[in-house]
Amino acid sequence: xxxxxxxxxxxxxxxxxxxxxxxxxxxxxxxxxxxxxxxxxxxxxxxxxxxxxxxxxxxxxxxxxxxxxxxxxxxxxxxxxxxxxxxxxxxxxxxxxxxxxxxxxxxxxxxxxxxxxxxxxxxxxxxxxxxxxxxxxxxxxxxxxxxxxxxxxxxxxxxxxxxxxxxxxxxxxxxxxxxxxxxxxxxxxxxxxxxxxxxxxxxxxxxxxxxxxxxxxxxxxxxxxxxxxxxxxxxxxxxxxxxxxxxxxxxxxxxxxxxxxxxxxxxxxxxxxxxxxxxxxxxxxxxxxxxxxxxxxxxx
Ligand SMILES: [Zn+2]
Numbered sequence: 001x002x003x004x005x006x007x008x009x010x011x012x013x014x015x016x017x018x019x020x021x022x023x024x025x026x027x028x029x030x031x032x033x034x035x036x037x038x039x040x041x042x043x044x045x046x047x048x049x050x051x052x053x054x055x056x057x058x059x060x061x062x063x064x065x066x067x068x069x070x071x072x073x074x075x076x077x078x079x080x081x082x083x084x085x086x087x088x089x090x091x092x093x094x095x096x097x098x099x100x101x102x103x104x105x106x107x108x109x110x111x112x113x114x115x116x117x118x119x120x121x122x123x124x125x126x127x128x129x130x131x132x133x134x135x136x137x138x139x140x141x142x143x144x145x146x147x148x149x150x151x152x153x154x155x156x157x158x159x160x161x162x163x164x165x166x167x168x169x170x171x172x173x174x175x176x177x178x179x180x181x182x183x184x185x186x187x188x189x190x191x192x193x194x195x196x197x198x199x200x201x202x203x204x205x206x207x208x209x210x211x212x213x214x215x216x217x218x219x220x221x222x223x224x225x226x227x228x229x230x231x232x233x234x235x236x237x238x239x240x241x242x243x244x245x246x247x248x249x250x251x252x253x254x255x256x257x258x259x260x261x262x263x264x265x266x267x268x269x270x271x272x273x274x275x276x277x278x279x280x281x282x283x284x285x286x287x288x289x290x291x292x293x294x295x296x297x298x299x300x
Contacts (some may be wrong), residue, residue, distance in 0.1 A: 003060025003061065003297055004022055004023060004060075005021070005022055005058045005059050005060065006020070006021050006059060006060055006061045006063055006290050006293035006297070007019070007020060007021070007051055007054050007059055007061075007063070007290070007293070008020075008021040008065070008286040008287060008288070008289040008290030008291075008292075009050065009051060009062065009063065009064045009065065009286065010065045010107060010283075010285035010286040011043075011047060011066045011067060011083070011107065012067065012107070012133065012134065013035060013037075013067060013082040013083060013133070013134035013135060014034065014035055015032050015033065015034055016033050016034075016047060016050050017031070017283075017285075018030075018031050018032075018051060018053075018054060018286065019031065019054070019283075020054060020058075020059070021063075021286070021287055021289075021290025021291070021293070023294060024118065025114060025117065025118035025119075025287045025290070027283055027287060029054060030283075030286075031053055031054065033046060033049075033050055037083055039084060040084050040085060040088060043083060043085060044088065044090070047090075047094065048094065048097055048098075051094065051098060055098055059100065060100070060101070060293075061100050061101040061293040061296050061297045062094055062095070062098060062101070062102045062103070062293055063102070063103040063105075063289035063292040063293030063294075064090060064091070064094060064102065064105070064289055065107040065109075065110030065285045065289035065292075066080070066085065066090065066104065066105075066107055067080055067082055067106070067108075067135065067137060068080035068083075068085050068106065068107075069106065069152070070104055070105060070106050070109075072104075074089060074092075075089060075102070075104050076090065076091070077090050079168070080168070081165075081167035081169050081176075082134055082135050082167040082168075090104055091103070091104040101293070101296045102293070102296060103292040103293045103295060103296030104292075105148075105289065106137065106139070106151075107137050107285045108129065108130075108131055108137025108138040108139045108154075109139040109146060109148065109151075109288070110139075110284075110288030111129055111131050111137070111139065111242055111243075111278070111285045111288050112127075112129035112138065112139025112141060112288065113139065113146055113288035113292060114280050114284040114285070114287040114288035114291060115240045115242065115278055115279065115280060116129070116141050116146070117288075117291055118280070118287065118291075119278060119279040119280040119284065119287075120238075120240045120276050120278055120279040120280075121141065121240055124141065124237070125143055126141060126142060126143065126235060126238070127237070127238040127239070128153070128234060128236045128238075128240070129240045129241075129242060129278070129284075130154075130226075130227075130240070130242070130246065131242045131243035131246060131278075131284070132179055132180055132181060132223075132241065132242075132246030132249075133180065133181050133243035133245060133246070134180065134181055135154055135176050135182070136154030136175050136176040136179060136180045137153065137243070138151065138154065139153075140153070140230075140234055141236075142234060142235075142236075147234075153226075153230065154175050154180070155169060155171060155176060156174065156175055156226055156230075157171070157172075157173050157174060158173060158174070158178060158179075158222045158225045158226050158229075159177075159178060159222065160172075160173055161173060162174075162177060162178065163178065163183075165177040166180075166182060175222070175223070175226045178222045179219050179222055179223045179226070181198045181243070181244060181245035182198075183219065184197075184198035184201050184202075184215075184245055184249065187215045187216075187218070188201040190215075191211055191212070191215060198248075198249070199248070201215060201216065201249075202245075202249045202252070205249070205252050213252060216249050216252035217253075217255070219249075220252065220253035220254065220255065220256035220257040220260075221257070221260050223241075223253055223257045224257035224258065224259060224260030224261040224263075225260055225261075225264060227239050227260075227261040227264075227273065227275065228260060228261040228262070228263065228264025228265050228273075231261065231271055232264070232265060232266050235271060236271075236273075237272070237273065237274065238273075238274050238276065239261070239273060239274065240276055240277070241253065241254070241275060241277060242277075242278030242281070242284050244282055246277075247278055247282070250277040254277075257275055258275050261273050261275065
């Protein structure tokens with residue numbers, strides 16, 4: 001019997017989203033719970049509880065997208081910046097608990113798989129996806145295949161000795177420190193004081209507030225610097241910007257990001273970079289985790 005449904009799980013810094021995913025990437029029975037962050041054990045329990053509510057005879061596999069560095073050989077979440085998961089063999093834990101084949105990938109990779117196969121990157125052979133949310137993640141498709149080695153796209157330096165990065169990252173001036181939703185929160189606080197956040201910043205920009213538009217253009221500028229570097233390394237022609245903040249602020253980030261990305265690209269005519277908004281919105285990670293589960297099934 002061919003399996004047509006899997007469970008996709010997107011573990012985020014603030015919430016866990018899970019749902020049934022079919023081969024075309026359609027999502028049903030979406031469930032969301034807040035991510036507990038007090039200990040590793042409660043995170044793993046919360047993931048399993050969310051999955052348990054979706055398991056049925058129809059479900060053939062489980063796919064996990066986690067904000068962690070993944071060792072694919074063992075299916076282990078090796079380290080994570082924004083949640084307490086270190087050296088957890090999640091693929092085995094979850095697979096054995098439910099008696100189902102299980103796939104695991106970094107959340108940025110999962111979002112990239114989804115946008116590449118069923119979203120804004122359909123038909124492309126070279127692309128990168130950047131997810132601007134609590135942190136900054138991403139994934140790279142090279143020559144028609146996902147690059148599965150470590151690709152911490154959010155932790156490249158765009159401002160040498162710049163503002164400190166977040167969570168467990170001790171770096172400075174990383175893309176995540178200057179272009180994440182959290183970075184936008186700080187930009188809003190700088191303008192309007194404590195309590196102002198990225199949502200307010202985007203809302204004010206939409207109303208035509210010049211200071212808000214300029215603050216977002218400034219974030220876009222730094223995003224463009226990173227994109228220019230990525231294009232020089234990977235030679236990708238398409239850059240997809242997703243994540244909660246990335247999608248909401250896209251129209252304000254894109255013009256300056258494109259201008260700077262083109263300036264930094266060594267061969268702008270040979271590689272005319274395009275920056276587009278993610279099509280699958282906040283569900284990209286969940287859908288990609290599901291598509292990954294179908295792959296895990298094929299590998300059985
Ligand atoms: Zn960092």
